[in-house]
Amino acid sequence: MFEQFLDAAVALFTLGNLLAMLVGTVAGIIIGALPGLTVTVGIAILIPLTFGIEPLIALGLIAGIFNGSSYGNAIPAILLNIPGTPAAIATTFDGYPMAQSGRTALALRVACYSSALGGAVSALCLMLLAPPLALITLAFGPAEYFWVAVLGLASIAILIGDDPLKGLISACLGLFISTIGMDRVTGQMRYTFGYWELVDGLSVVVVLTGLFAVSRVLLMAEEAKTTGIRASDLSVVGSRVDWPTFLSLLPTWLRSSIIGIVVGILPGVGGNVAALLSYNSAKQAAQDKETFGKGNPKGVAAAECGNSADNGSSLIPTLTLGVPGNAIAALILGALLVHGLQPGPALFRDNPDIVYGFMIQMFLTAIVLLALGGLVATRIFAQVLRLPGILLVPMIVGLTVIGIYTTTYKLFELYIALGFGLLGYFMASFRFPLAPLVLGLILGGMAEMNLRMALRISRGDWTFLFQNRISQILIVLIVITFAVPAIRNIRSHFARPRGSAAGQ
């Protein structure tokens, strides 16, 4: 394993790769800093753009955007009390009060160091855990892989949003869409309605771009403001991080990194949960609890470190099993598929330079943040907030169009992207989560192929799916996942009368 990391590291130190990581991180900070844009939109736009370039360069860009946006989110959260994404909500608790009291520079520095540290520790965890876990998955047969797909899908559908029913409907729609095209076993057409363009099924990249980028454009057109933020609101003043402050933050960073990593591995739980749990944990552990919410640097450190520490670890199930744990991981899986790379043990065996290289890129881009998060650079990045949001709307469409067109050279695919953009817009408007649909689309093929393979091996005996020990464990986990909303309901049902009684 060490040799493979060494080989990958050597292959990584080319001008193109290093430049990709740098550009990706800068782009990530800008995307994160712009309210309305998210890392999912950034990666969704990027995937078709990277088609045709070397996989490692494409993945370097993605790793940079992923880690860069974690810090970028903190800029508007601290300067303007605007969390660009839910993951940055906890950063506003102490970041904005720090800015209000003239310690903007300190808050931004702490956020930068915390994001870099959280991202780097998480990437190290990815490097240590993913290769051995990939070997364990060699024991999996078709029945186990079918249940893995079901577990991945069920956990995302149920845990990701507020409404498990809508999550499950979204996942089923994704699975249904995955059946469009020629059946790979019988060669029969399914739901193509005579359109030869649908014979190969719907392109994951086109659907992803439509769902995340085009739908976002439609939503931004409604929300975007015609004026940017005034320059006077973006002043970065205050002191740097001194040595005693740095040392006082070390326990917070350690605790938050662990929380972020554990949360990242769990499917369906995002950076916002990691940030809030880390923040609460830092507050509980602190002796100066009363200063939290009033501008305590530990609050910023905990939130930023927590939400960045889930980046690398969230990729562990994606790279080892091909089962993404959240929307960003699903997009990265899509990027791997675009470049002909199928996640799982075969990826580690056949393309070690790419998979190990990507893990190193996740680490290096976190470190790059330290260089880019300086005060001069942050002052420059903060200026993107002066850009009126309206301008981004046609530019995102322009990039999406050129990206998809030069990937497929088919106008039909652009209409598909537009159609999925509309679907995404309505789903977002009616509060259906998008991530389960994407996961359904990605995992649908895997689930169907393994189900049919298992049935073929067992000559049509469905009990074969339940016979293996690993399958049984996975089924228990699926049952537990389905039980979570019921447990939540029961707990809230019993908690309510007690709360109201206390209130009275």
Next chain:
Amino acid sequence: MTLRTAEPIIAVILCVLCVFAWIHTGSMSSGAQIFPRMILAALGVLSVIYLVRSVMADSSINEISLDKKKFVFILLITTSYVSSFIFVGYFTATFFYIPAVCYALGFRRLLYIFIADITFLLSVYILFVYSFGRAVPRELLFQIFG
């Protein structure tokens, strides 16, 4: 529009989709229809639960603000842009698309838009055509005058 009025409609649409797609599986071989039918059965059950829940829902559900005017405009102009760029060329179509969207959405600082437009197109040209060597549809103006 409120979620209360929209949700039963969505649930009915989902039910109709399930029935239509299920009927369509009748023309498939038994192997090809297993998985779609499994999904449709699950989706059908979930849609019925969703329908029942939405009908019995509390009337105090939040309003959804859909700015139809802006939505319809952006959809129309984007569809026109997507349909036309292959004929008039990517750069020509985008050159007009960016100001059109900005202007109609209320941002009318023309110099600002022009600078952003040119910068964007130059960046795309340098990245896609010059660096990646990607083929983009030939510009109509070049076809006429070139």
